[in-house]
Amino acid sequence: MINRYEHVITSVEKLGTNEKFKLFLTYFEGGKKPLLLGMHLSYNGIYTTPSAQVSNYFRSVLRKFGNEFLRKIAPNDYFSIEEYTVEKVIYKSLFCKFIENEKVYIDVVEAHALTQAWDQLMNKYDLSRLFCSGQIIMATKGPNGLIQRMTESNESDPQENPFPLPQVINDFLEKIVETERI
Numbered sequence: 025m026i027n028r029y030e031h032v033i034t035s036v037e038k039l040g041t042n043e044k045f046k047l048f049l050t051y052f053e054g055g056k057k058p059l060l061l062g063m064h065l066s067y068n069g070i071y072t073t074p075s076a077q078v079s080n081y082f083r084s085v086l087r088k089f090g091n092e093f094l095r096k097i098a099p100n101d102y103f104s105i106e107e108y109t110v111e112k113v114i115y116k117s118l119f120c121k122f123i124e125n126e127k128v129y130i131d132v133v134e135a136h137a138l139t140q141a142w143d144q145l146m147n148k149y150d151l152s153r154l155f156c157s158g159q160i161i162m163a164t165k166g167p168n169g170l171i172q173r174m175t176e177s178n179e180s181d182p183q184e185n186p187f188p189l190p191q192v193i194n195d196f197l198e199k200i201v202e203t204e205r206i
Contacts, residue, residue, distance in 0.1 A: 032061065039141045040134060044068040047079075047142060051149060060149035071123050076154050083142055089118045090136030 050062035088094035
């Protein structure tokens with residue numbers, strides 16, 4: 025069964041000194057800590073990450089760059105590292121390729137400050153559901169020794185399942201069903 029959250033709150037937290045980077049945190053008040061359900065990084069209303077996974081990737085890149093462990097990065101749609109010279113001193117900056125119509129560069133100190141603020145915000149939440157899709161792609165039932173596949177909408181036709189399962193998972197599930205019969 026998928027948990028449905030009726031009273032969800034979204035807060036907007038400013039991360040940087042220029043207040044252009046904002047973190048939208050969607051959470052459910054309950055338990056010891058608020059349960060974080062969504063995390064989206066936004067830049068100046070121009071760009072917002074599509075998922076918590078992409079936000080986490082951004083956080084990882086910013087952290088590595090801010091801690092000066094990131095010297096180069098594989099080509100991607102989000103970031104590149106660029107060098108520039110000021111008075112014969114070479115500086116490295118993280119270029120945000122994902123932001124259209126603006127050239128946004130982040131230096132090491134700003135990247136470090138962004139991730140420090142981000143980490144402090146994350147400490148107050150229960151993160152156990154943050155990266156869960158909440159979508160059940162298959163439930164396995166085996167009282168009669170058969171595997172019945174059901175999507176979230178309880179359809180029993182495996183052709184309806186938009187996510188084909190790898191064979192090794194199918195084999196594993198068959199072993200579980202066989203064990204239940206014993």
